[in-house]
Amino acid sequence: MAQKIKLSTIAETLGVSTATVSLALRDSPLVAASTRERIKEQARALGYIYNRRAASLRTSRSGIIGVVVHDIMNPFYAEILKAIESELDRDRQTFILSNHYDSVEKQRNFVETLLQLGGDGVIMSPAIGTPPEDIQLAEDNGMPAILIARSIDGLDVPIFRGDDSYGISLATNHLIGLGHRTIAMVGGTDQTSTGRDRYQGYVNALRKANIEVDPGLRIPGPRTKQGGFEAAVHFLSLPQKPTAAVCWNDLVAIGLMNGIARAGLVPGRDVSVTGYDDLEEAAIATPALTTVWNGQSEVGRNAARALLDKLSGSHEPDGIHLIKPEMRIRQSTGPLKAHSES
Numbered sequence: 508m509a510q511k512i513k514l515s516t517i518a519e520t521l522g523v524s525t526a527t528v529s530l531a532l533r534d535s536p537l538v539a540a541s542t543r544e545r546i547k548e549q550a551r552a553l554g555y556i557y558n559r560r561a562a563s564l565r566t567s568r569s570g571i572i573g574v575v576v577h578d579i580m581n582p583f584y585a586e587i588l589k590a591i592e593s594e595l596d597r598d599r600q601t602f603i604l605s606n607h608y609d610s611v612e613k614q615r616n617f618v619e620t621l622l623q624l625g626g627d628g629v630i631m632s633p634a635i636g637t638p639p640e641d642i643q644l645a646e647d648n649g650m651p652a653i654l655i656a657r658s659i660d661g662l663d664v665p666i667f668r669g670d671d672s673y674g675i676s677l678a679t680n681h682l683i684g685l686g687h688r689t690i691a692m693v694g695g696t697d698q699t700s701t702g703r704d705r706y707q708g709y710v711n712a713l714r715k716a717n718i719e720v721d722p723g724l725r726i727p728g729p730r731t732k733q734g735g736f737e738a739a740v741h742f743l744s745l746p747q748k749p750t751a752a753v754c755w756n757d758l759v760a761i762g763l764m765n766g767i768a769r770a771g772l773v774p775g776r777d778v779s780v781t782g783y784d785d786l787e788e789a790a791i792a793t794p795a796l797t798t799v800w801n802g803q804s805e806v807g808r809n810a811a812r813a814l815l816d817k818l819s820g821s822h823e824p825d826g827i828h829l830i831k832p833e834m835r836i837r838q839s840t841g842p843l844k845a846h847s848e849s
Contacts, residue, residue, distance in 0.1 A: 512550075512553050512554055512555040514528045514529055514532075514555075516553060516555075517546065517549050517550055517553060517555060520549055520553070521545065521546060521549055523542070523546070527542070527546070528546055528550075531543040531546040531547065532546065532547065532550060533599075534599060569624065569625040569626060569627055570599065570600055570601055570627065571600070571601055571602070571603060571621075571624060571625070571626045571627060572595055572600050572601070572602040572603070572626065572627055572628050572629070572630065572811075572814065573602065573603050573605070573617065573618070573621040573626050573628070573629040573630070574588065574591060574602050574603070574604050574605070574629070574630045574631075575604075575605045575606075575607055575614055575617050575618070575629065575630075575631050575632070576588070576604075576605075576606060576607070576631075576632045576655075576656075577606065577607060577608065577609060577632055577634070578606050578608060579604065579606055581731075581758070582757075582758075582784075582786045582787065582788065583656075583756065583757075583784050583786065583801075583803060584632065584656075586786070586787075586803035586804060586807070587632075587655060587656070587803045587804075587806055587807040587810075588604070588807065589804070589807065590803065590804040590805075590806070590807025590808045590811070591630060591807040591808070591810065591811045593808070594807070594808050594811035594812055594815070595811050595815070598815050600627070600815070602630075603621065603624075603626070605617040607634045608634075609634045609635045609636075610634060611634050611635075611636050611637055611638075611641070613634075614631075614633070614634045614637065614641070615641055618641065618642075618644070618645055621645075621650065622644075622645065622648055622650055626650055627650070627818055628650055628651045628652065628653070628814045628817070628818060629645055629650060629651075629652050629653075630652075630653045630654075630655060630810050630811065630814060631652060631653070631654055631655070632654070632655050632656040632657050633654060633657050633659055635696075635698045635699055636698070637659055639659055639660070639661040639662045642654075642659065642662055642664065643662070646664065651664075651814060651817045651818070652664050653665050653666075653667070653810045653813055653814045653817075654666040654667070654668075654810075655667050655668060655806050655807070655810045656668050656701060656806065657699050657700050657701055658700040658827060659700075663825040663826075664825055665810075665813050665817075665824065665825055665826070665828060666826065666827045666828065667805075667806045667809045667810045667813070667828045667830070668701070668806060668827070668828075668829065668830070669801035669802050669803075669806065669829065669830045669831075669832050670829040670830065670831055670832055671700075671701050671704035671705045671708060671801075671832075672704040672705065672707050672708035672711065673708060673831065673832060674705070674708065674783065674799045674801055674832030675704075675705040675706075675708035675709050675712070675753060675783065675799070676708040676709070676711055676712040677799055677832060677833075677834045678753050678781040678783065678797075678798075678799050678834070679708070679709050679712035679713065679753050680712050680716075681781065681797065681834060681836065681840065682751045682753065682779055682781065682840065683712065683713075683716045683718070685751075685779065685840060685841065685842045685843060686842055686843030687750050687751040687779060687843050688718055688750075688843075689721075689724070689747050689748065689749045689750050689751070690709075690713070690718075690724065690749060690750070690751045690752070690753060691724040691725070691726060691742060691745065691747075691749040691751070691752045691753070692705075692706065692709045692724065692725050692726070692752070692753045692754075692755075693726045693729060693735065693738050693742060693752050693753070693754045693755065693759055693760075693763055694726070694727070694728065694729040694730055694734065694735065694738070694754055694755025694756065694759040695727055695728075695729075695730070695755035696727055696728065696730075697727070702727075702755075705755065705783070706725070709753055721747060723745065723746075723747060724745065724747055724749055726738050726741055726742060729755065729759045729762070730755060730756065730758070730759060731758050731759070731762065732758045732759070732761055732762035732765075733762060734758075734759060734762060735754065735758065735759035735760060735761065735762025735763040735764075735765075735766065736762035736763065736765050736766045736769075737762075737766070738759070738762070738763060738766070739762075739763050739765075739766020739767050739769070739770065740766065742763065742766075742767075743766075743767070743770055743772075749778075750778060750779065750843055750844070751778065751779040751780070751781075751840070751843075752778065752779070752780050752781070753781050754780060754781060754782050754783060755783060756782060756783045756784050757782035757783060757784045757785070757786045757788065757789045757796060757798055758782075758786075759782070760780050760781065760782030760783075760789075760796055760798070760839070761782070761788065761789075761792050761796065763780055764780050764792065764793075764794070764796070764839060767780070774794055774839050775794040775838050775839045775840060775841050776841055776844075777844070779797075779839065779840040779841055780796070780797070780839045780840065781796075781797045781798060781799070781839070781840060782796045782797070782798035782799070782839075783798060783799045783801060784798065784799070784800075784801045784803065785798045785799060785800035785801065785835050786798075789835070789837075790835075790837065792839070794837070794838035794839045795837035795838045795839065796837055796839045797834075797835065797836050797837045797838070797839045797840040798835050798837070799832045799833070799834055799835065800832055800833045800834075800835055801830070801832050802830030802831070802832065805830045806830055809828065809830075
């Protein structure tokens with residue numbers, strides 16, 4: 508077997524100390540930038556691989572962060588993860604990603620594995636039904652947790668997410684301002700804090716405008732484009748004949764618009780539709796989707812920064828830290844047609 512390359516080998520080749528090599532490979536500012544680069548080039552040439560396990564024994568840090576979300580295929584989470592990765596890269600941290608698909612057991616196995624690997628911390632968008640004890644287990648074992656997107660009652664940890672109640676009220680008020688009074692809400696679930704808050708924002712906006720809240724105008728469940736597309740049949744067959752829809756997210760909204768178009772109607776003209784999250788796809792949808800920016804990049808960046816600060820000894824206040832959403836008005840919404848409610 509080939510002999511394992513050691514720090515001393517690199518040091519002898521370049522005529523520097525082993526300590527200097529070690530500092531350079533960890534990007535320490537104590538070593539001049541030109542020297543750091545020369546050492547790194549030599550390490551690459553010799554095939555040196557950084558021994559993270561040995562380093563963790565010296566520093567009590569593994570440099571590994573766990574991130575667990577519902578589904579990376581959802582662009583909402585992809586945008587959050589991009590921001591998390593960018594922030595962790597600045598601190599030379601590596602993250603291990605897991606999808607829990609709302610399986611508490613799958614999420615629990617990931618956290619336990621992370622603890623066994625000596626993970627430094629975990630960032631979580633918790634699965635539906637997650638008991639506070641599961642997250643407290645990580646905290647009690649010296650692995651701090653930060654929550655994103657969803658909240659869990661009974662936990663003293665930092666939580667970063669958009670202000671969902673306020674954000675949905677923006678979308679609902681936009682439709683009310685266009686003259687719509689029969690407004691459906693499509694998608695979501697009361698099983699998550701996000702779902703409860705968004706529905707409450709919809710209800711609050713209607714009540715503030717003295718519009719009766721009709722439970723029959725709520726179509727819960729869909730969270731994907733396929734779900735939104737399939738919900739279009741239900742939406743178009745409602746006896747109340749809604750003229751507009753506030754959707755759980757952009758994926759549901761785009762699916763719903765496709766279903767409405769398949770039925771021969773024109774989204775934005777015959778039926779107004781709003782989304783939520785302002786994904787990249789929203790601006791290039793047909794028609795371009797009116798939606799609410801929910802601060803995904805801010806959520807990811809702030810969560811990663813809070814975890815890194817906590818690991819370095821400072822402490823972000825526990826509790827919910829809300830990002831204020833913003834309205835993005837495009838072509839998928841328009842004024843109520845004069846004959847719509849006749």
